[in-house]
Amino acid sequence: MRLTCRSCSIRSRALCRALPEATLDQINRLARRRRVPAGRALFNEDEANNVVATVLAGVAKVSVSLADGRTQVVGLHFPSDFIGRPFAAPVAPLAEAATDVELCFFDRPRFEALLVEHKGLEEVFVRQVTAELDAAREWMLLLGHKTAEERMASLILQCLTRLEPSDCVAHVPATEVRIELPLSRTEIAQFLGLTIETVSRMLKRLSTVGVIAIESGRGIRVRDRAGLERRAEAGKV
Amino acid sequence: MRLTCRSCSIRSRALCRALPEATLDQINRLARRRRVPAGRALFNEDEANNVVATVLAGVAKVSVSLADGRTQVVGLHFPSDFIGRPFAAPVAPLAEAATDVELCFFDRPRFEALLVEHKGLEEVFVRQVTAELDAAREWMLLLGHKTAEERMASLILQCLTRLEPSDCVAHVPATEVRIELPLSRTEIAQFLGLTIETVSRMLKRLSTVGVIAIESGRGIRVRDRAGLERRAEAGKV
DNA sequence: CGCCCCTTTGATCGAATTCAACTTGAGTGG
DNA sequence: CCACTCAAGTTGAATTCGATCAAAGGGGCG
Known part of the structure; x- marks a missing residue:
């Protein structure tokens, strides 16, 4: 991982786009990179509240749980997304790698200093939190x-739109698009507030209707995006 | 409404606590106040994306909807809470008065300027958004x-904790606490993702179990807070 | 007093869960 | 290379929780 900010693939979309070119080498020296294999927590306990990060590659998930184990995935972070809580109370929810993930991270205090120093960064950061x-x-x-x-349709669409800008999707024949869902059935269920059985059934239903096709476990082909969009908020009509 | 910042009841809790005393009179001149009756939108269309506000009294709700009318209340704003989207894209969700509301509001550009000028305010603001x-x-x-x-139990607890610091709750006999729910049955249903019938049944169930007592329509007495907390995340045990 | 709206109550229905068995596929070692 | 294991996903049948449908109370206000 001999990346530098200058050659960074997501530089034009990530928070750091707000930093002036001139500071780039300096920033580059502050940034640390890391690879986290699927299923692992992004940060250890010490770090969790003392670092902030940008996703370079892969997909991370953030989740909250009840004492009895019921778990809700509350957010997905795709490449160029920011993870972290500057200035905030130390109760960070759990962030894990959904797929293998590559991170670029900073010490929180340092990032907070940058935030105060560069108004442009502050604006972009506020926009990012608002979007979240x-x-x-x-x-x-x-x-x-x-x-x-x-x-189920909404989730597929979200993955489609977020994965598209990068090279993680393959345009198969004419209008078909192939994507790899970044989540297991269990994680999908935890994100959608359903059970894995229902997730499985809905995927099947969408594929028998023909808007998607299921390849291997996580791979799907979107065959009719408009149809999928209709099914994502069909109403009861 | 001849309020001034100096005599403001929520000054110690609202965002403006981060502003130095010296600037208070100046701020006071920028602030406008308004009373919004229950059920009305807080802002008209022109304003919606060009002002930010703090709730002085009452409770406001923010909601998003699907084309077919299904509506989700996505947030409640109690006194001292902030409403608005500095720097953000102009797609503000709908903010309405749940009860009669008193607002203190600023032009968005002016507030953004304050945010850039006073680092302290910026920090407090970021914390506020993170909390949201x-x-x-x-x-x-x-x-x-x-x-x-x-x-249902979770909602009652949230109202209880958020209403407590102000004078909107009355401590009846020993441990009982009386609160006025700031939402109609329909709004409660839209917040909890239920129907009004189910809301009504759950309130009844909680009252027959004895953790609360129902007075008039919106008034309830919390008789057993610990019991309510248990019922708010009981698990399936 | 009577009207309208909000809420409650009851009876039935249905979508999603639960429970349970089966399939698939990746990994391991004989 | 195939038999075995174990985790992940699928499929089916029964159950249930909350939705839906329908009707009956309140309570505020003209």
Whole structure:
């Protein structure tokens, strides 16, 4: 991982796009990189509240749980997304690698200093947190009011739109798009507020209707995006 | 409404606590106050993306909807809470007064300028947004995995803790606490991802079990807070 | 007093869960 | 290379929790 900021693949989309070119070498020296294999926590306990990070590659998930084990995945972080809580109380929810993940991370105090120093960064950061809040709210609507089929369709669409800009999707024949879901059935269930059996059934239903096709376990082909969008918020009509 | 910042009842808790005393009179001149009756939108369309506000009194709700009318209440804002999206894209979700509300609001550009000027304010603001995100995530857990009874209990507890610091709760006899729910049955249902019938049944169940007592429509007495807390995340044991 | 709206209550229905068995596939070692 | 194991996913049948449908209370206000 001999990456530098100058050659960083997501530089144009990540928070650091707000930093002036001139500071780039300096930033580069502060940044540390790390590879986290699927299933592992991104940070150990000491770090959890003392670092912030940007996802370079792979997908990370953030989850919260009840004492009895019921778990809700509350957010997915795709390449260029930010993870961390500057200035915030030390009760970070659990962040884990969903797929193999590559991170670029900073000490929290250092990042906070950057935030104060560069107004541009501050703005971009605030926008990023707001976007995260919007995403959480949209998911609340999904969890509160959507049917199982709508939920499954919504998740596929989200993965599609977030994976598209990178090279993680393959455009098969004409309009078909192939993606690899970054989550296991269990994780999908925990994200959608369903059981794994229902997730399996809904995937099947979507594939028999023909809007998607299921390849191997996590691989799917989106065959009719418009149809999928309709099914993501069909209403009861 | 001849309030001034100096005599403001929530000054010690709201964002503006981060502003130095010296600037208070200046801030006071920038602030506008308004009373919004229950059920009305806090802002008209022009304003929606160009102002930010602090709740002085009452409770506001923020909600998002699907095309077919299904609506999810995604947040409640109690006195001292902040509402608004500095720097953010202009797609503000709908903010309405749940009860009669008193607001203190600023032009968004002015507030953004303050944010850049006073680092202290920036920190406090970021903490506030982070807290909002945490609240949204906790609610995602509720919507994704809690039972109807747990949801109802959770809502009552949230109202209890948020209403307590102010004078909106009355401590009746020994340990009983009386609160006025800031939401109608319909709004409760939209917040909890249930129907009004289920909300009604769960309130009844909680009252027959004895953890609460129902007075008039919105008034309830919390008779056994510990019991309520247990029922808010009981698990399936 | 009577009207309207919100809430409660009851009976039935249905989508998703639960329980249980079966399939698949990746990894391991004989 | 095949038999075995174990985890992950699928499929089916029964169950259940909350939704839906329907009707009956309140309570505020003209």
